[in-house]
Amino acid sequence: MKDTVVARPADLPPAPSRPSLRERWARRPPNLEFLVGAGMLAVYLVAALSALVVFWSSLDQLPQNVVWVPLENPVGPSSGHPFGVMAGFGTDLFRALWQASPWDLGIVLGILSIDVFLGFFLGAIAGLDEGGLVDAFVTFVSDSLGTIPTFLLAVVVFAGLLAVAPKAVGLPVFVAIFGIILWPTMARTVRERARIIAHQPYVESARASGASFPHILLRHVMPNAVGPVLAQVPLDVAPIFFVLSAFPWYYNCQLPGGPPVPPGSPPIPYLVPSLPAFSPLPSNSFPEWGYLLGFGTCEGFSFPGGFNYWWMYLFPLLAIVGLGLALGLLCDGIERWRHFDR
Amino acid sequence: MTTPPEKLSPNPESPTGSPGSSEGSSLPDSHRPVLSGVTRYALRRALLIPAQLVFVLLILYIVIDLPTALAQTPPESLAALDRGFFQMLFNIFTGNWGTAAYLKYQLPWTQLFAYYIPPSIQLAVFALPIAAVLAYPVSLLAGWSRRPGVDAPARFVTLTGALLPVFVVGTLVLNALFFSYLDYFQDVPSQGLLPADFWFFNHGGYPSWILYQFATQPTGFPLVDALINHAWTVAAISFTKTLIQASVVAVAYVAIFFRHARSIARSVREEVYIVGARSRGISERTLLWRHAARAVTPSFLLVFALTVPEYLGVQFAVEVAFVDQSGFGYLIFASLTTGELSPVIPLVFLIAIVVLVWALVVDLIALRLDPRGLAGR
Numbered sequence: 001m002k003d004t005v006v007a008r009p010a011d012l013p014p015a016p017s018r019p020s021l022r023e024r025w026a027r028r029p030p031n032l033e034f035l036v037g038a039g040m041l042a043v044y045l046v047a048a049l050s051a052l053v054v055f056w057s058s059l060d061q062l063p064q065n066v067v068w069v070p071l072e073n074p075v076g077p078s079s080g081h082p083f084g085v086m087a088g089f090g091t092d093l094f095r096a097l098w099q100a101s102p103w104d105l106g107i108v109l110g111i112l113s114i115d116v117f118l119g120f121f122l123g124a125i126a127g128l129d130e131g132g133l134v135d136a137f138v139t140f141v142s143d144s145l146g147t148i149p150t151f152l153l154a155v156v157v158f159a160g161l162l163a164v165a166p167k168a169v170g171l172p173v174f175v176a177i178f179g180i181i182l183w184p185t186m187a188r189t190v191r192e193r194a195r196i197i198a199h200q201p202y203v204e205s206a207r208a209s210g211a212s213f214p215h216i217l218l219r220h221v222m223p224n225a226v227g228p229v230l231a232q233v234p235l236d237v238a239p240i241f242f243v244l245s246a247f248p249w250y251y252n253c254q255l256p257g258g259p260p261v262p263p264g265s266p267p268i269p270y271l272v273p274s275l276p277a278f279s280p281l282p283s284n285s286f287p288e289w290g291y292l293l294g295f296g297t298c299e300g301f302s303f304p305g306g307f308n309y310w311w312m313y314l315f316p317l318l319a320i321v322g323l324g325l326a327l328g329l330l331c332d333g334i335e336r337w338r339h340f341d342r
Numbered sequence: 343m344t345t346p347p348e349k350l351s352p353n354p355e356s357p358t359g360s361p362g363s364s365e366g367s368s369l370p371d372s373h374r375p376v377l378s379g380v381t382r383y384a385l386r387r388a389l390l391i392p393a394q395l396v397f398v399l400l401i402l403y404i405v406i407d408l409p410t411a412l413a414q415t416p417p418e419s420l421a422a423l424d425r426g427f428f429q430m431l432f433n434i435f436t437g438n439w440g441t442a443a444y445l446k447y448q449l450p451w452t453q454l455f456a457y458y459i460p461p462s463i464q465l466a467v468f469a470l471p472i473a474a475v476l477a478y479p480v481s482l483l484a485g486w487s488r489r490p491g492v493d494a495p496a497r498f499v500t501l502t503g504a505l506l507p508v509f510v511v512g513t514l515v516l517n518a519l520f521f522s523y524l525d526y527f528q529d530v531p532s533q534g535l536l537p538a539d540f541w542f543f544n545h546g547g548y549p550s551w552i553l554y555q556f557a558t559q560p561t562g563f564p565l566v567d568a569l570i571n572h573a574w575t576v577a578a579i580s581f582t583k584t585l586i587q588a589s590v591v592a593v594a595y596v597a598i599f600f601r602h603a604r605s606i607a608r609s610v611r612e613e614v615y616i617v618g619a620r621s622r623g624i625s626e627r628t629l630l631w632r633h634a635a636r637a638v639t640p641s642f643l644l645v646f647a648l649t650v651p652e653y654l655g656v657q658f659a660v661e662v663a664f665v666d667q668s669g670f671g672y673l674i675f676a677s678l679t680t681g682e683l684s685p686v687i688p689l690v691f692l693i694a695i696v697v698l699v700w701a702l703v704v705d706l707i708a709l710r711l712d713p714r715g716l717a718g719r
Contacts, residue, residue: 033494143701144394145401146648147694149655155678156686160405164412188648189602227605235601238504242659245507250662251679276679297510301517308517317510324505325498332497 034333040326048102055099062099062285064090071299077311084311086292088299089285093292093311097319100287107175107288108323111240112233114179119186120229124222126187127194128213138191142184150239151246153181159278174280178243182236189228197224230335234328241320244280244290245297251276253298292316380713384706391698398694399434402687403427430687439688442677451685454673455692457554460562461535462670465657468588469595473653477596477603482638484600485607486630496600503597508656512590512663519586527579531586534668535564537579549573556668564668587664594656595649602645603638610634640708647704650697 019027052059067090068075074087083093126138145153157177161169197203203220211219252274275284281291293316300312377385403426411426433439439451484496519531529541539555542548551559551571558567565584568577610616611634619629658671666672670689677685 140394140397143698144397144694147394147398147651147697148690149651149658149693151655152674152678152686152690156402156683156690157405159678159683160409164409231601231605234501235504235598238598239655241505242507242655246509246659246662247675247679249509250675278678293507293510297513301513313510317506321502321505325501328497328501 028337031333031336033329034337037326037329037331037333040322041330044101044105044323044326047098048105051098052102059099059102060282060286062089062091062096062287064285066090068092074309074312076309083315084309086296086299086312087309088295089292091285093315096287096292097289097315100289100292101319103171103287104289104319104323107171107244108237108240110172110175111178111182112236114176115182115186115236116229116233118180118183119232120190120222120225122183123187123190123228124194124217124225127191127196127225128198128217128221130195130198135191138184138187142188145181145184146188150181150185151243154178154239154243155247155278157181158280162278169280170282171280178240182239186229186232186236189232190225193225193228194221197221226338227335230331233331234324237320237324237327241290241293241324244288245294245320247276247279247294248291249294249298252295289316289319293320380706380709383709384702387702387705391695391702394698395691395694396431398690399431399687400427402690403430406683406686434688434691440684442685451688454685455670455688456562457557458668458670458673459692460558461556461564461666461668462657462661464535464563464565465584465587465591465661465666465669468584469591469657472588472592473595473599476592477599478635478642480596481600481603481642482607482630482635485604486611486634488611493604497604500597500600503594504601506594508590508594508659509663511594512660515586515590516664527582529579531583532665534664534666535580535583535587536668537576541579545575549576583664587660587666590663591653591657591660594660595653598649598652598656599645602649603642606638606641606645607634610637613637637712640712643704643708643711647697647701650700651693654693 068085068087069090071087075081075085077084081092081094083097085091086093086096089096122134122138126132126135129135154174154177158169158174161173161177198221203216206216206220275281275291279291281288293313296312296316300309407426407430437452439455441448441450442454480496480500484493487493516532523529523531527537527541528544529537532538534556536552536556536558537545548555549571551567551573553559558564560570561567565577565580568574568580616629616633619633620626624633658669658674660666661669661671662675674685674689677683
C-alpha cells in the first residue's frame with residue numbers, strides 16, 4: 001500500500017483543518033442528559049472535595065450531640081439545620097451527609113473502576129477470541145458466580161475474611177471484594193456485544209489485512225462495545241448501597257423475631273446506632289450514606305403511623321438516588337451522543 | 343439477528359439442523375449424527391451444571407469454611423484442609439446440611455428450609471406474572487418509541503426504582519396500607535403471608551394445621567393449605583398479603599429487567615425486515631406488537647434467566663421489609679446479621695440449582711423460538 005504514493009492534484013481545494021473544540025461543540029452539542037448528569041456529578045465532586053478540606057482532621061467520626069439523641073420531638077429541617085437532625089445518631093444530617101460524601105464517592109468510584117476495568121477488558125477479549133481460553137474462563141465464572149445474588153456473595157465473602165483477619169479487613173477490602181464480585185455480570189454483557197462486533201465486516205477486513213489481536217481489540221472492539229458498560233454502570237450502584245443500608249436497617253430495627261442475640265452478650269441499648277456483625281464500617285459513628293439511610297428508615301418511622309420523621313430517611317435516600325441518577329444520565333447521554341441521537 | 347452469516351445453516355429449510363458443522367441435508371442417513379444440534383447443546387449444558395455447582399461450592403468453601411478452619415487449625419495439620427472440601431461436597435450432595443444453632447427450634451436446616459421455602463414460592467408465583475405483565479410492554483414500548491416523551495420518563499422512573507432500596511419502598515407501602523387494612527381485615531399487612539398472630543388470638547387461636555405459628559400443613563403453601571382446610575377468611579387474607587408483597591417485588595424487579603431489555607427492543611427497531619415492512623405502509627402498531635414483539639421474546643427470556651438471582655435478592659428484601667417471618671429471605675437475613683453463615687452454603691446450593699436449570703430451560707425455549715441463536719454455541 002505504501003509503495004504507491006499519489007500526489008495531491010493542485011486544483012483540489014485545501015484539505016479542511018481539524019475542527020476546533022468550539023466548532024465540534026456547535027456541530028454536535030452534547031445532549032441535555034449528558035449536561036444534567038455531568039452537572040449533578042460535579043456537585044457531588046465539589047461537595048466531596050470541600051468536605052475533605054473542611055473535615056480533614058476528623059473525617060471518619062461524626063460528632064454526636066447528646067441533646068439531639070432522644071426520639072421525642074427531634075429537630076426537623078429548619079434554618080439552622082437545613083436537613084434536620086438525625087435523632088438516635090444525635091448529629092446534624094446536612095453535616096453528616098456532607099462529611100460522608102468523600103467516603104461514599106470513593107466507595108462507589110473504587111468499586112465501579114474495578115468492575116469496569118475487569119469486566120470491560122475480559123469481556124471484550126472473550127467476545128473477540130470466542131471459544132478461547134479467556135472466553136471459557138469468563139463464561140464459566142460468570143455463569144457460576146451469576147447464580148448467587150450479589151448482596152449475598154458480598155456479605156459472605158466479607159464475613160469470611162472478617163473471621164480470619166478482623167484487624168486487616170476494612171473499607172478498602174470491601175471495595176475490592178465488591179468490584180471483583182460485580183465484574184462477571186459486566187463481562188457477560190460486554191462479551192455478547194463483542195461477539196457481534198467480532199463478526200462485523202470492518203473487523204474481518206482488519207483481521208485480513210494483518211492487524212494484530214491487541215490492535216483489533218483496542219481499536220475496533222472495545223470502542224464499539226462501550227454501550228453495555230454504559231448501561232450496566234448505573235445499575236451496579238444499586239447493590240452497593242443495598243448492602244450498606246439494608247443490614248444496618250435490619251439490625252437496628254430489632255424486628256420481631258430477630259435478630260437473635262447470642263447468649264451472654266450484653267443487651268443492645270436502644271437508640272444507639274449499631275453495626276451488624278460483618279459491617280465494613282470501622283465504627284458506629286462513621287459517616288456513610290447507606291448506614292444513615294438504614295438507620296434513618298428504621299428510626300424515622302414509628303410503625304404503624306405514630307410518627308414520621310421523613311427527613312431522617314429522605315435526605316440520605318436523595319443523596320444515594322441522586323448519585324445513581326447522575327451516573328445514569330451521564331452514561332445515557334454519552335451513549336446517545338455516540339449514536340448521533342439527540 | 344446477531345448471527346454471523348457464515349455460520350447460518352446451509353439448508354434454509356432446516357434451520358435447526360446443527361449450523362456451523364459440516365453435515366447438511368444431502369448426507370445419507372447413516373452419516374447423520376444421532377442427536378440433533380439442539381439436543382447436543384442441551385446435553386452439553388446439562389452435563390456442565392454439576393461442574394458449575396462444584397465450582398460455586400468451592401468458592402463458598404474458600405470464603406466461608408477455609409477462613410474459619412485456618413483460624414482454628416494449627417499449621418501442621420493444614421494438609422487436611424482439602425479433605426474438608428470433599429467432606430463438605432459429600433454432605434451437601436447427600437442432604438446433610440447441619441442444624442440451625444441459633445434458632446429456638448434447633449431443627450436441621452433441611453427441615454427448616456422445607457418450612458420456609460414454600461411461602462417464598464407462593465410469593466414468586468404471584469410476583470412473576472405481575473412482573474411479566476409490567477415488564478414486557480414497558481420495555482418494548484420504551485425501547486421502540488423514538489419520542490423522548492416515552493423513553494426518557496421510562497428510563498428515569500426505572501433507574502430511580504432500581505436505586506431505591508426495596509426495604510424503604512416496603513416500609514412506605516406498609517405505612518400507607520396500615521389503617522385501611524386494619525379496618526377491613528382486622529389485621530396488619532405485615533407479618534408474613536398468614537394473618538398476624540393477634541388476628542388468630544382474636545379468632546379462636548391458631549388452628550391445628552399451622553405449626554410453630556408459620557409452617558402450614560399439609561402442602562406448606564399458606565394459601566393452598568388455607569383452602570384445603572376450608573379456612574376461607576385466612577385464605578382471603580393470605581391472598582391479599584401475597585398480592586401486595588408480590589406487587590412490590592414486581593415493581594422493583596421490573597426496574598432491573600427494563601435496563602437490560604430496552605436495548606434489545608431498540609436494536610430490533612433498525613432490523614431490515616422492520617424497515618422494509620414500514621416502507622410498505624404497515625402501521626407502527628402492527629410492526630411493534632406483531633413483528634418486533636415476536637422478535638424480542640427470546641432475548642427477553644434470556645434476560646429473565648440472567649436476572650433470576652437479582653430477582654431473588656429483591657424478593658428476599660421484600661420479605662424482610664414486610665416482616666415475612668415465614669419467608670426464606672427472612673431466614674437468611676436473620677442468620678446473616680448475626681454472623682451465622684451455616685445456612686449460606688446449602689442456600690446458595692439450592693439457588694444455584696434453580697438458576698442453572700432455569701437458565702437451561704429458558705435457553706432451550708429461546709432456541710425453539712429463534713433457532714438462529716444456536717450458531718456459535
